Amino acid sequence: MNNAALENGPSAAADPGAAAPEPVPQWRRTLRRLLRRRMAVAGAVLVLLFLLLALVGPLVTGSQTRLGLTHLLAGPSGAHPLGTDDLGRDVLARITGGARVSLLAGVVSTALALVVGVPLGLAAGYYRGWADSVLMRLTDLVLSFPYLVFAVGMAAILGPSLRNVIIALAVAEVPSVVRIVRGETLVLRSQDFVEAAVADGARDAAVMWREILPNMTNTLIVKATVAIPAGILGEAALSFLGLGVQPPQASWGVMLTSAQQFLSQDPLLAVFPGVAIALTTLGFNLLGDGLRDVLDPRELL
Amino acid sequence: MTLLEVSGLRVTYRTEDGPVLAAKDVSFSLGRGEILALVGESGCGKTATAMAIPRLLDDTRATIGGSVLLDGVELTALSERRMRDVRGKDISVVFQEPMTSLNPAFTVGRQIGEVLRQHTGLTRRQVRERVVELLDLVGVPDARRRAGSYPHELSGGMRQRVMIATAVACDPKVLIADEPTTALDVTIQAGVLDVIRDLREQLGTAVILITHDLGVVAEVADRVVVMYSGRHVEHSPTAAVFDRPQHPYTIGLLDALPARAALRGGRRRLTEIPGLVPSPATDPDACQFAPRCPRATAECTAARPALTGADGGDGHLVACYHPGPRRDA
Numbered sequence: 001m002n003n004a005a006l007e008n009g010p011s012a013a014a015d016p017g018a019a020a021p022e023p024v025p026q027w028r029r030t031l032r033r034l035l036r037r038r039m040a041v042a043g044a045v046l047v048l049l050f051l052l053l054a055l056v057g058p059l060v061t062g063s064q065t066r067l068g069l070t071h072l073l074a075g076p077s078g079a080h081p082l083g084t085d086d087l088g089r090d091v092l093a094r095i096t097g098g099a100r101v102s103l104l105a106g107v108v109s110t111a112l113a114l115v116v117g118v119p120l121g122l123a124a125g126y127y128r129g130w131a132d133s134v135l136m137r138l139t140d141l142v143l144s145f146p147y148l149v150f151a152v153g154m155a156a157i158l159g160p161s162l163r164n165v166i167i168a169l170a171v172a173e174v175p176s177v178v179r180i181v182r183g184e185t186l187v188l189r190s191q192d193f194v195e196a197a198v199a200d201g202a203r204d205a206a207v208m209w210r211e212i213l214p215n216m217t218n219t220l221i222v223k224a225t226v227a228i229p230a231g232i233l234g235e236a237a238l239s240f241l242g243l244g245v246q247p248p249q250a251s252w253g254v255m256l257t258s259a260q261q262f263l264s265q266d267p268l269l270a271v272f273p274g275v276a277i278a279l280t281t282l283g284f285n286l287l288g289d290g291l292r293d294v295l296d297p298r299e300l301l
Numbered sequence: 302m303t304l305l306e307v308s309g310l311r312v313t314y315r316t317e318d319g320p321v322l323a324a325k326d327v328s329f330s331l332g333r334g335e336i337l338a339l340v341g342e343s344g345c346g347k348t349a350t351a352m353a354i355p356r357l358l359d360d361t362r363a364t365i366g367g368s369v370l371l372d373g374v375e376l377t378a379l380s381e382r383r384m385r386d387v388r389g390k391d392i393s394v395v396f397q398e399p400m401t402s403l404n405p406a407f408t409v410g411r412q413i414g415e416v417l418r419q420h421t422g423l424t425r426r427q428v429r430e431r432v433v434e435l436l437d438l439v440g441v442p443d444a445r446r447r448a449g450s451y452p453h454e455l456s457g458g459m460r461q462r463v464m465i466a467t468a469v470a471c472d473p474k475v476l477i478a479d480e481p482t483t484a485l486d487v488t489i490q491a492g493v494l495d496v497i498r499d500l501r502e503q504l505g506t507a508v509i510l511i512t513h514d515l516g517v518v519a520e521v522a523d524r525v526v527v528m529y530s531g532r533h534v535e536h537s538p539t540a541a542v543f544d545r546p547q548h549p550y551t552i553g554l555l556d557a558l559p560a561r562a563a564l565r566g567g568r569r570r571l572t573e574i575p576g577l578v579p580s581p582a583t584d585p586d587a588c589q590f591a592p593r594c595p596r597a598t599a600e601c602t603a604a605r606p607a608l609t610g611a612d613g614g615d616g617h618l619v620a621c622y623h624p625g626p627r628r629d630a
Contacts, residue, residue, distance in 0.1 A: 026451065191401060192396055192398050192401040192402040193401060193402050193403050193404045193405070195357070195396065195402075196394070196396055196402045196403070196464070196467075197404070197415075198357065198388070199355065199357055199388055199389065199393065199394040199396075200388060200389035200393060200415070200416045200419070200467060200468075201385045201386060201387070201388035201389035201390060201416070201419060201420060202385075202389075202415070202419065203385060206415075206419070210404070210407075210415070211404055214404070214406035214407065215404070215405065215406050217406075
């Protein structure tokens with residue numbers, strides 16, 4: 001159904017300066033506006049960089065667990081660009097492996113939270129009633145705990161492993177997703193176009209799925225760019241506490257834990273994973289800020 | 302031939318201050334291809350009456366009484382599931398606000414197609430062709446390309462045409478148009494009214510037109526129901542309402558029209574109806590218009606006047622003890 005718009009796209013995009021009379025796909029206009037924001041571009045670059053690192057890095061850097069007893073706590077060198085840790089393992093390889101773990105934890109926990117939270121929020125906001133009230137008190141209950149405290153509790157119950165960390169982070173994230181989606185649904189369900197769809201005989205599911213949900217994608221995109229770095233930080237924190245990824249597997253949190261003991265001898269050991277955590281979360285936050293501004297409907301035109 | 306028969310329709314809203322009767326014993330019928338106008342001031346119950354027909358009122362807050370027969374089927378007794386099949390297929394609605402009645406997330410072609418997919422077994426390709434046909438029908442130029450436009454790329458008049466295209470997509474028997482031209486420029490209004498009239502000619506769609514604009518009524522309606530405070534006070538063929546208005550309220554509405562006032566001697570000042578619409582919460586056994594009526598007598602506040610035939614036959618009904626044409630004082 002978008003064919004007509006897509007066909008019109010290239011000719012309009014070829015002449016971005018002129019007032020384009022042809023309909024331009026909305027995502028293309030959004031992208032163009034995003035690219036005009038320096039900070040958002042910087043954020044996107046950081047995110048893409050770490051994504052690349054996570055995807056192809058491990059293929060290049062070699063083993064992240066091979067011990068090297070001849071070069072413990074070595075500084076940066078040609079063979080080990082970021083040096084080695086207390087067991088002689090290559091820090092760059094471990095940072096790269098950690099990127100994979102971090103992004104996986106952030107993205108998958110956020111995706112899980114959305115998959116569970118969005119339908120719940122839609123149904124709660126659309127039908128209201130006692131089920132909505134019960135659900136809202138439940139979210140209040142979870143939200144009354146700080147995010148990390150709740151995740152730590154969940155992870156402690158589930159046992160330490162990357163899978164359980166992801167589940168714990170997702171569960172901790174669900175209530176805020178439900179709240180946001182419910183709130184947006186309450187606003188959108190009273191819009192004229194929703195009423196019009198009902199008047200055209202649309203079923204409840206169709207109204208929620210086609211009329212309400214697509215009109216909150218902006219909110220959800222922004223929510224995701226906040227939830228992903230929160231998940232990354234959460235994974236690092238849980239792994240740091242020993243509730244997450246278990247050594248010898250690398251994770252930025254695990255690396256920080258072991259670096260802690262050698263802070264005076266080799267402070268760089270803590271700096272690299274710390275910087276990696278800071279940069280990825282910064283990247284997502286900048287990108288999210290930019291997207292929030294660009295997707296704001298009041299910014300149209 | 303009667304298509305839609307509304308009898309004794311009552312709409313009650315539950316509010317914190319108790320029940321509010323938005324429509325009281327409204328009865329009218331609609332024939333195939335007929336355009337019926339529901340006229341009255343804001344809050345007189347025209348929208349409540351019209352929205353009760355396809356049962357679009359929030360049923361947690363409004364109750365509907367009386368009977369609505371569409372082609373012999375009692376709509377008030379249908380299950381919600383069956384009712385959904387009626388909506389958009391047999392009865393569809395065009396809302397007042399074209400600017401906000403389209404989903405901003407999808408192209409207009411897709412939104413029109415949605416109704417077709419829902420109610421017909423057309424294939425994807427057939428749907429696409431039909432959408433273009435429909436846009437052509439309602440006078441959207443360059444329909445094939447416009448089908449790929451998003452609502453914000455269209456003007457108000459174009460959007461209202463799209464809304465109408467959506468409404469008539471499945472060839473409904475009844476089209477309910479709730480103030481379809483109120484939000485539009487005067488020049489665009491005429492175009493939209495033409496579309497509605499054409500649809501009646503081409504598809505035989507019966508139309509219930511809700512409006513407070515008597516100019517619109519004169520232009521397109523066959524018959525008029527004048528409503529006041531939830532009741533219909535006058536009901537007649539359009540020409541009769543303008544030539545021989547019977548109810549003092551109708552006469553008041555006509556006198557408030559600039560063109561009419563000019564005809565009556567070029568007086569500068571328009572005549573307004575004194576007072577305000579009474580609260581619909583009250584339903585005394587009296588003429589609700591009596592407090593604002595120049596002809597009111599003791600009789601008017603003693604008992605409610607029934608809707609009876611007025612002079613001239615031709616189905617002209619009026620609910621008044623002192624009906625009759627204007628008596629200039």
